[in-house]
Amino acid sequence: MIQNLERASVALLVFAALALALSGTALAGEEKAAATHLYGNHVCPVSGKPVVSDVSVTYENKEKGVYGRIYLCCPGCVKAAKKDLEGLYKKFYLTDAKTGKAKEPKDLKNEACPMSGEKVDPSAKIEYNGMIIHFCCPGCADGFLEDPEAKMAKLLPDAKEFELKPAEAKKDK
Known part of the structure; x- marks a missing residue:
């Protein structure tokens, strides 16, 4: 009886160690994916x-219905950036980098809500970082804004223009 209990304990410990090791691998993969864009x-x-x-x-x-994030290199730049948030938003997200001229936000024309996966309602949309994102309902827009980077990764997983260069990704860690 005691031997069976010991075997069961050892088996449980091995299973727990394996599960822990695999979860760490999965988390490392998620962190890597998050840092690519x-x-x-x-x-x-x-x-x-x-x-x-x-x-x-x-x-x-x-x-x-316009929201955005202005990313910075360090916390020391926050105060200076806050002086002209609207100007920075327009500079980064509503100005053509090549011509310097104003441009319209890019409509992603997503047919599925990035939060629920449901069909979008044409009136439920926001502008985020110069992109129009559609939702199934206004409530999903609020949820999106809680963690927009993760949701953008679902909408635009392979968008080359948002890839971090190796030097940028290295500094991000």
Whole structure:
């Protein structure tokens, strides 16, 4: 009886160790995937250095349904960036980088809600970082804004223009 209990305990420990090891591998893969794209500016507007994904300031114009993140290289740049959030938003997301002329937000024309997977309602949409994103209902837009990078990765998983260059990805960790 005691031997059976010991065997069961050993088997349980082995199973637990294996499960823990596999979950760590899965988490490392998720972190790597999260660091390959950044759906916003890649250059700090204050320093001109590459940005990191966990330092940003938020721009909101709720009346117009416009939201965005201005990414920065370090917490030291936050105060300077907050001085002109609207200007920075327009510079990074509504200005053609080649011509310097104003441009319209890009409509992603997504047919499925990035939150629920349901068919979108044409009136339920927001502008985020210069892109029009459609939802099945206004409530899903609120949920989207809680963690927009993860949802953008679902909408645009292979978008080359949002890939972090190796030097940027390295600094992001």
